[in-house]
Amino acid sequence: MHHEREKWNRKHRDGVGPEVPAGIIARFIDQVPPGKALDIAAGRGRNALYLARRGFQVDAVDISDAGLNLMAARHPRLQRICADLDRFDIPAARYQLIINIRYLNRRLFPYIVQGLAPGGFLIFETFLESGGYGDDTARRPSCRDHLLRENELLHAFLPLHVRYYAEHGVRRPNWPGPLASLVAVRRVCP
Numbered sequence: 001m002h003h004e005r006e007k008w009n010r011k012h013r014d015g016v017g018p019e020v021p022a023g024i025i026a027r028f029i030d031q032v033p034p035g036k037a038l039d040i041a042a043g044r045g046r047n048a049l050y051l052a053r054r055g056f057q058v059d060a061v062d063i064s065d066a067g068l069n070l071m072a073a074r075h076p077r078l079q080r081i082c083a084d085l086d087r088f089d090i091p092a093a094r095y096q097l098i099i100n101i102r103y104l105n106r107r108l109f110p111y112i113v114q115g116l117a118p119g120g121f122l123i124f125e126t127f128l129e130s131g132g133y134g135d136d137t138a139r140r141p142s143c144r145d146h147l148l149r150e151n152e153l154l155h156a157f158l159p160l161h162v163r164y165y166a167e168h169g170v171r172r173p174n175w176p177g178p179l180a181s182l183v184a185v186r187r188v189c190p
């Protein structure tokens with residue numbers, strides 16, 4: 001854990017990674033009524049801050065205190081939680097919205113489903129193994145544990161009502177690699 005924190009602290013201090021919110025969030029956020037939101041692996045807070053400004057009460061969890069400090073006092077509706085997600089339990093039925101962008105921890109999948117309030121939304125987007133989409137680049141995780149397999153995200157969240165799922169192989173300058181994106185809702189009646 002210490003090693004992981006140091007690694008990400010260095011990256012965040014160096015300013016690695018995008019500053020604007022993820023496009024998938026901006027695209028679907030109008031469908032989500034404001035309420036309590038959880039940002040899993042919030043980094044420097046580009047997505048958490050966007051949600052707070054849109055009226056969500058956001059819990060932003062990350063292992064990197066440097067990343068979280070970079071978002072310090074930037075919004076009163078944003079609560080920073082410095083924690084290791086390998087040990088973090090998401091409270092049941094708490095969140096109207098859970099976002100998980102560019103991070104993969106399969107242990108959390110069942111907690112994410114349970115953590116949504118009935119009618120709550122999940123917006124999840126992270127890297128895929130490159131299979132068929134093109135070359136890997138240095139800007140995406142190198143370890144397979146942090147890369148999704150084809151259709152994996154879709155299958156993992158079938159207990160929810162999947163509203164949108166796509167695997168993108170788009171290549172453009174500075175594009176870190178193929179992504180899978182999912183938007184899903186917890187049913188009000190199981």
Ligand SMILES: C[S@@+](CC[C@H](N)C(=O)[O-])C[C@H]1O[C@@H](n2cnc3c(N)ncnc32)[C@H](O)[C@@H]1O
Nearest residue numbers: 008041042043062063064084085086101102103
């Ligand atoms: C690629 S960044 C993505 C940050 C943010 N979601 C975004 O889209 O800008 C991955 C984040 O995962 C965090 N992270 C990695 N391992 C973690 C762990 N075990 N517990 C909590 N956060 C972790 C890192 O500190 C980093 O901020």
